[in-house]
Amino acid sequence: xxxxxxxxxxxxxxxxxxxxxxxxxxxxxxxxxxxxxxxxxxxxxxxxxxxxxxxxxxxxxxxxxxxxxxxxxxxxxxxxxxxxxxxxxxxxxxxxxxxxxxxxxxxxxxxxxxxxxxxxxxxxxxxxxxxxxxxxxxxxxxxxxxxxxxxxxxxxxxxxxxxxxxxxxxxxxxxxxxxxxxxxxxxxxxxxxxxxxxxxxxxxxxxxxxxxxxxxxxxxxxxxxxxxxxxxxxxxxxxxxxxxxxxxxxxxxxxxxxxxxxxxxxxxxxxxxxxx
Amino acid sequence: xxxxxxxxxxxxxxxxxxxxxxxxxxxxxxxxxxxxxxxxxxxxxxxxxxxxxxxxxxxxxxxxxxxxxxxxxxxxxxxxxxxxxxxxxxxxxxxxxxxxxxxxxxxxxxxxxxxxxxxxxxxxxxxxxxxxxxxxxxxxxxxxxxxxxxxxxxxxxxxxxxxxxxxxxxxxxxxxxxxxxxxxxxxxxxxxxxxxxxxxxxxxxxxxxxxxxxxxxxxxxxxxxxxxxxxxxxxxxxxxxxxxxxxxxxxxxxxxxxxxxxxxxxxxxxxxxxxxxxxxxxxxxxxxxxxx
Ligand SMILES: Nc1nc2c(ncn2[C@@H]2O[C@H](COP(=O)(O)OP(=O)(O)OP(=O)(O)O)[C@@H](O)[C@H]2O)c(=O)[nH]1
Ligand SMILES: Nc1nc2c(ncn2[C@@H]2O[C@H](COP(=O)(O)OP(=O)(O)OP(=O)(O)O)[C@@H](O)[C@H]2O)c(=O)[nH]1
Ligand SMILES: [Mg+2]
Ligand SMILES: [Mg+2]
Numbered sequence: 001x002x003x004x005x006x007x008x009x010x011x012x013x014x015x016x017x018x019x020x021x022x023x024x025x026x027x028x029x030x031x032x033x034x035x036x037x038x039x040x041x042x043x044x045x046x047x048x049x050x051x052x053x054x055x056x057x058x059x060x061x062x063x064x065x066x067x068x069x070x071x072x073x074x075x076x077x078x079x080x081x082x083x084x085x086x087x088x089x090x091x092x093x094x095x096x097x098x099x100x101x102x103x104x105x106x107x108x109x110x111x112x113x114x115x116x117x118x119x120x121x122x123x124x125x126x127x128x129x130x131x132x133x134x135x136x137x138x139x140x141x142x143x144x145x146x147x148x149x150x151x152x153x154x155x156x157x158x159x160x161x162x163x164x165x166x167x168x169x170x171x172x173x174x175x176x177x178x179x180x181x182x183x184x185x186x187x188x189x190x191x192x193x194x195x196x197x198x199x200x201x202x203x204x205x206x207x208x209x210x211x212x213x214x215x216x217x218x219x220x221x222x223x224x225x226x227x228x229x230x231x232x233x234x235x236x237x238x239x240x241x242x243x244x245x246x247x248x249x250x251x252x253x254x255x256x257x258x259x260x261x262x263x264x265x266x267x268x269x270x271x272x273x274x275x276x
Numbered sequence: 277x278x279x280x281x282x283x284x285x286x287x288x289x290x291x292x293x294x295x296x297x298x299x300x301x302x303x304x305x306x307x308x309x310x311x312x313x314x315x316x317x318x319x320x321x322x323x324x325x326x327x328x329x330x331x332x333x334x335x336x337x338x339x340x341x342x343x344x345x346x347x348x349x350x351x352x353x354x355x356x357x358x359x360x361x362x363x364x365x366x367x368x369x370x371x372x373x374x375x376x377x378x379x380x381x382x383x384x385x386x387x388x389x390x391x392x393x394x395x396x397x398x399x400x401x402x403x404x405x406x407x408x409x410x411x412x413x414x415x416x417x418x419x420x421x422x423x424x425x426x427x428x429x430x431x432x433x434x435x436x437x438x439x440x441x442x443x444x445x446x447x448x449x450x451x452x453x454x455x456x457x458x459x460x461x462x463x464x465x466x467x468x469x470x471x472x473x474x475x476x477x478x479x480x481x482x483x484x485x486x487x488x489x490x491x492x493x494x495x496x497x498x499x500x501x502x503x504x505x506x507x508x509x510x511x512x513x514x515x516x517x518x519x520x521x522x523x524x525x526x527x528x529x530x531x532x533x534x535x536x537x538x539x540x541x542x543x544x545x546x547x548x549x550x551x552x553x554x555x556x557x558x559x560x561x562x563x564x565x566x567x568x
Pocket of ligand 2: 084167169385387389463521522545
């Protein structure tokens with residue numbers, strides 16, 4: 001049904017809507033994308049429904065391009081934020097390894113002072129990536145660790161600082177306030193930082209994604225999104241509504257549990273993946 | 277919110293004067309949409325709406341003075357009945373220890389739940405031993421060890437480099453030897469499409485003689501819930517479900533999807549990061565939450 005050209009019958013439309021919904025696009029985004037695809041097909045009769053949709057998705061997701069790449073600032077400071085268990089710590093390790101491989105002096109900061117064995121977990125990744133790690137001194141809170149981390153980066157001349165923060169539900173006012181504080185601490189030590197705030201989202205995320213992005217945006221302006229666990233069957237369609245309504249771009253995708261399992265975001269590949 | 281949406285549907289239906297199967301069907305499209313917004317899986321939502329429709333086109337609604345309210349009530353009832361009424365407790369086996377094996381996707385909250393379950397059972401005077409067969413995730417075993425301390429549960433660590441199967445068997449031996457009532461065995465997060473890892477899970481089940489395999493799923497999971505639930509249930513067998521991170525504002529439609537897909541009871545809800553963040557499942561509360 002996805003390859004049909006010309007007029008769209010009800011069965012085709014339904015099958016296509018189902019594919020979008022199964023990918024977590026949500027009914028509103030699915031409807032919008034379908035209507036837009038139909039308009040596209042009327043304008044170009046050579047186009048079939050599937051390709052019209054892929055084009056629409058690629059355009060939506062490619063509208064704002066974002067790379068997770070250091071700017072000219074030194075040190076260039078990035079924060080990884082997001083709800084619990086989405087893959088922030090793992091991604092921090094992967095990204096650090098990438099920068100180190102590119103010859104950039106990189107520092108990881110273990111700012112999750114709450115969760116059991118969070119620092120130990122990041123320590124393993126730092127060693128795998130071949131980068132230094134700044135961890136909390138006894139009883140320190142996240143703001144203090146970030147302060148230490150940025151001070152160390154300034155003193156040692158690191159090019160890139162990646163700050164791994166604790167998972168937090170956006171509904172927890174105190175934890176979101178903690179994140180705001182971390183942002184302020186960054187700015188005090190390195191004016192203009194954090195230079196990139198990466199909101200990490202799990203590909204299995206449903207319709208709660210838009211609310212997550214909205215709330216995190218209020219605590220620290222989000223620069224770009226990361227979608228993790230795209231090596232599973234989940235398609236990460238929740239980002240469609242976020243791209244549409246908040247204009248936030250995706251910069252990076254996670255594709256597994258190993259050090260190299262990540263890629264820069266590719267809107268066309270993402271669009272194709274929704275209908276595969 | 278689905279409730280507001282349903283109220284709107286109710287008003288419109290009642291305001292339409294002559295109630296017909298056609299206008300009921302149209303309002304049911306709205307119901308389906310609202311369910312999808314709550315993360316109920318497509319086929320599950322379609323199924324639920326079909327049940328509601330079968331009842332809604334009957335005399336019960338057509339003769340009612342407030343047909344709209346009638347439809348809303350039917351949606352609520354069908355939702356609750358699908359979620360399951362009777363509170364189900366974690367089945368203790370006559371053997372000692374009762375072995376509970378945790379399984380699920382990466383990051384769903386298994387390790388944290390292991391600690392929570394240990395604390396829950398400990399509070400009911402059960403002696404619990406925790407062990408981890410997760411040799412994949414960095415510091416996973418350290419994480420569980422720390423939680424065991426916080427839950428005041430027993431903890432057994434296999435020798436460095438032990439394979440998951442040996443850990444499962446060793447933990448069982450240790451729990452038996454020391455007379456624990458429960459052994460809660462944590463496993464690595466895994467994709468249901470990862471064949472070697474699903475085979476590992478089967479091995480864990482066999483080697484630990486697990487009485488209960490609990491599928492631990494993130495409460496904000498979207499459409500994936502059915503696919504994942506079916507795969508785990510089909511491959512290794514699932515005896516009960518746990519939904520985590522329900523202290524967020526995700527509507528929790530995955531609960532309905534999982535229940536439909538596996539036919540298994542939802543036992544617990546994770547409602548916080550600390551070990552006291554655990555509640556027994558309450559169908560009425562979750563139905564209300566999905567309804568918004
Ligand atoms: N399959 C797959 N698993 C991933 C990916 N990224 C992370 N994971 C796994 O997801 C789980 C959670 O990853 P973490 O890095 O601990 O997630 P987190 O966001 O730091 O978690 P918290 O700090 O507890 O909030 C781990 O088992 C990771 O190995 C990915 O791209 N694919
Ligand atoms: N807010 C909240 N956070 C939770 C809940 N359950 C677990 N978490 C958090 O979710 C994150 C992941 O939990 P883990 O227990 O490490 O998840 P896991 O399934 O063992 O992860 P893997 O072993 O990597 O597959 C951690 O940050 C936990 O603190 C819950 O009910 N509410
Ligand atoms: Mg982490
Ligand atoms: Mg774990």
